[in-house]
Amino acid sequence: MYYNISLIKSQLSSDNSKLKNRVRELKENLKKLPDEKLVEIFRSDKSNEVFGILYERYKNMIYAYVKKFLYTTPEDIAGEVMHDIFISAYLSLVKIKNPLAFKVWLYQIARRTCLKYIRSVKFSTVSIEAGSDPSHTFDIPDKKINIEKEYIEKEIRLAVFDQIGRMDKQFREIVILKFVNKLTFEEISGIIKIPVRTIKYKLNRAFDRINKKLEREGYL
């Protein structure tokens, strides 16, 4: 008997490429799944791939939340806080009760670690000067050609988030979740565990303060 090695090799390679394609398809399909199903898969399989997909989906928003909430922290400490959040998320994703609430649950963990960090460092209010920390000036994406408008927007943004950084913890939380992370009122009430009407009331009060200060500085 003689074996046609080249045939076998070619067969194997083709199978390999078929396998690769198949794997790629599955991965892309995975990415399209909603949160609940990914959590169920993770519970049974405990594969890091699935967690990776959820990570990619939420890491930027959580990073924005952490940065705005802890307004004066430098980048490496914000990085540590992010690490803590995702470590605890990874370790306790198995115990999650309601797979429908992954987003809210993740934000709860983020909020809890930020408050823990704040308590450990012992600062109750955050005082900042607009534009002093270089990590706060992000690169503006080149959507518009109008440079003046961009500059004005940047100034307004700095003024607004400057005021938000100065507010008390309770107002800051709600405003950041609404402005930066753009969550609905129901989601916010799930994270902070306050009824929707008090959230609206607090947001109203925060708005009044921001409006006053913007009026004084001439933006409104």
Place this chain on the structure above:
Amino acid sequence: MKQNNIYSSGDLLKYFFGLFSKKKRARIKEYLEHGKGRNQEITKAVNIKNAIDNEPIPEYKEDLNIIIKKALKLKERKKQEDPFQKWLQFIRENVIIPLSYKWKYAAAVMGIIILGIILFLPQPKPEVYVTGANGDLMIDDQDFFSGKRSKFSLKRGIRIQTGDGKISFQIRDKKIILMQKESDCTLTREEGTLHLKLVKGSIFCNIKRSQDAAVLLVHAGEIQFKITGTKFTLTREKTENIVTMELLEGRVEAQFRDKSYTITDRSLFQIKGTQILRRDLNKMELKKFRSFNEVQFISGLHNSKGLFIETDPSDSTVFNKGKAVGKTPYFMAEDIKKEYDLFVFKNGYLAEEIDIKNIKQKGLQMKLKKRSEPELLWKYRSPVPATANPLKVDSFLIIPGEDNIVYKFSLTAKKMTWGFHVKDKVTIKPCFYKDTLYISSSDGSLYAVDFKTGRLIWQKQVGKLVYSEIVVYEQNLYLATGKGIIYCMDKKNGNIMWHKEFPNAFYSPFIINNDTIYIGNIDGYLYAINIRNRKIKWKIQTQAEIVSSKPFIKDDLIFFTSNDGIVYAVEHRSGRLRWKYRTGSSLFTSPIYLDGLVIITANNGLIHALQSSTGTLKWKYNTGEDILSNPVIFNNRYIFAGDKNNTLYILNKYGILFSRYGQAFKYYILYDKNVIMFGRDNIVYNFQLIQKAD
């Protein structure tokens, strides 16, 4: 027809973020589509909404694998550390959590039952509270010092021995007991009555009357006293077997060897071996004293004189020389009185100083005043915000405004009297000397202005970058610029008499003393320059730039700070370094002097107080926020420091915080008992800060 409501830009912002009810939203929607005029408001609100919505989302570039590795390491570590935890986790993950979905309610009920059991169980309540302790003590044969658990229950009894120290404690229902040095007593509760056995030493008790027949039974050797509501001192000297009881109020029954005696109030009862001695206290020179003062007299009989301090409200801390010594009611012995610097403080109340020399009574009863907000005397809305530190001259303020006008403001009339135009912003505090005001603006010109009228006397161009304040010394003006040049100018006409060039810039303020200029340069050196021959006397090197620290001279030392966070003390004649102190954070402020202490506020919020001769740290105070402005001494006793959030801290020379005020102000000037604050909202406030006569 209903009129179209006109909405402000603030309302429109709220509309865009979904804060209004359905009806209002519908109305605003109509207004946006058909509303006339006020387009400005709409565009303003839309601009802000767009700015907020277009907030770029940051990119977080951390590899997930690092996080997963860390998580697994944590898990392993937890497992290794605690096998019991591991067992618990296993059960939790596989048994309890799936069960909890269904058995939530059962668990809640169990929790409530357990709580009920805990609440209704008879618990040993603590009965003895230690209110003040000082020196060597032992409670239950264990050393006791302040900071330890200070509540004890009387189930098994408690034994208190004082060696070098004293202790005051309180039993439930307000029975106060003070124990003197070298005493020994035990407290027990048997069948509802308290028993106190005194082995040696002396105690003072103050027991309120109650309806019980016998509240306290005191044993001293073979004698037993039954006490209902009294104040008394009891001593027992074991060596000579003497027991003395001095009764201030009430009545006491004593039993000794099957005989009972009644002791009436204000009398002394002493048993020496078998002899009984009685004395009437009234016959001694006591009538002018009030009841609690007698402690001093009484203990005077046993060679321990002192002062008894009571305050209303009680439980305030007594400080001696900056250290807490006890809580009121407090008995202070004579030997402490010799080295005293007392004050009494409680949170929320004003601190009161105790001047022992002027106390004629032998006891002290003080009422503490509640700390109220500082009283606002007047406020004034200025047309523009101030750009530099204002200057106070007699009853006028010089305020450089943002519209490039320097105003003179009269504190008595509360009006602006004149305004002087300058070309560019004034960022440095102006200087006043003998009726002329010297102003330097940021385009490099120097103005000399008549103080009364506001008319220009002369004007000179000096060159840009003047950052340090102007100093006037012996008919001449001295300036230092960011180009490294020191100018000496005639103050009458502004002619430059001489100048000296340095390679690097001068940013920090300087002083002139004894014909020498002491100035810090950005290259890290502090130069001492002789005015007469313009030569450098000496220079000393620091490890970083000297940017904003004004030195000060006291005795033969000059103190200054540098950006490297170190405070230097140098002999100002020779330039030799005496000591240096590392604060551990960057410093942008100047040091100040109070009573032998050099005080520095560091950027990380710590206030350090160093001894001026040796540089040793006396105390540190943490404000918790960054401090970027200089501290100020007020009334020669208090230190004022303001932090980044503009809360003002007032400390005394031992580092104890007296009060803390938070106001949104930019600059503040202190004089007499007042403080003038310049708010961010262009309003000038004048507060009366300290209410009592200081």
